Amino acid sequence: MVPTIDQSWYQHPHGTPTEAAAGGVILRQHRGCWWVALIREGSLPDYALPKGHVESGESLQVAARREIEEEAGFSDLQLLGELGVLERLNFSKTHWKITHYYLFQTEQVTPLPSDPKTHQVEWFPIDQLPPIFWPEQRQLLQQVRDEHLSSLECSN
Template sequence: MSNPATVIAAGGVVWRESHGSRQVLLVHRPRYDDWSLPKGKLNPREHVLVAARREIEEETGQQVILGPSLGIQRYDVRKNGGTAPKLVHYWAASLAGPEQEFEPNDEVDKLEWLPVDQAQERLSYPRDVDILNCLDAVLPVESTVVVVRHAAAVKRKEWSGKDIVRPLTDDGAATAERLSEVLAALGVNRLHSSNAERCVRTVTPYAASIGRQIHLHPEISEQGYEKDPSALETVVAKAWRPGKVTLICSHRPVLPGLAKALGLPVGKYATGAFLVAHRLADGRVIHERFGAP
């Protein structure tokens, strides 16, 4: 008999500053009569960041923006008459706007904002306390940068026009649409891109959804970078903007140099893959890499 498939879930620690101290939001689940962190299972083909935001918002009624990772829980759950491994990914989550009114439901009937020390006592599971205890190490965030390689484009050998206008494939366009949901979960509010069509179209669905302009930079196109590799410093100088979440979309040959200039790890990016980096107030930079959504 084969082993049950791993259950993947996602959630977060929703936090706020109130009267000079940090509070976190806990949920009470009547089915289990427990106090826990908001979380839930991924939908089919759902990106883990999108799932984390959706589950937090469904369980708490609060709109949030995801910040740094807080780690992964690993434990077994009952499934189909047996047990299966479960992985739960957590992120710090800040309110995206004013606190919303909560309506109790069958899944969550009560919410409570508590100071961290009281939340540690209230939580029903030690594993949730372990996640909560990671919060101080990743806050406050000073600025965030998301570096993405454009989605899949028509192959060079199949394109007779200028390379700068080579378009996305249908699959690439679908990736760009899914990426829009990911960028929304991260709260991206500044958009910078190579001026190549394949980069611009990767970012366009999200730009349209928030009504923001895409700032185009020939210096991080393949041709611009080949002509003058040092020119990308003009983009890097604008990247770490305090209080902002900045997206930079570029190309495989450019990304290693761009990452190095940003102080990020240099590595390979598949089409549509991205890296999320947070610069903390103490000067540290922490990051996560993700495949294409």
């Protein structure tokens, strides 16, 4: 059963170990608007941003690029900037996850993820998002749309 994400996921329990993570928002321009790549993984019913743990000795940006390539299959990424840090419990509620997000642009259309947990990678207009599993990721995508992109109407 997939849990409902409520406020309890955003309260750091005393003594819970922390885990550094990195990931990103991947954009491309198509048909006069900005599109964002989202993944579906494991048994989750909704979409998410690609992200994951930072390996020992790895910089945050290198970790973000590696995780994006593994989970979403994008290797040709242009860094547009840092988006910030979001914190919450991990899916199993065993670690406090501190995730550093970056904004990337790509010309790649058809990705090739290598992570077997990724079931699907899809492009969506940034102003027509599907259900996003983690609420803080939806808020981050809305922030990207509102603060970083020109307001272009998407034509379907």
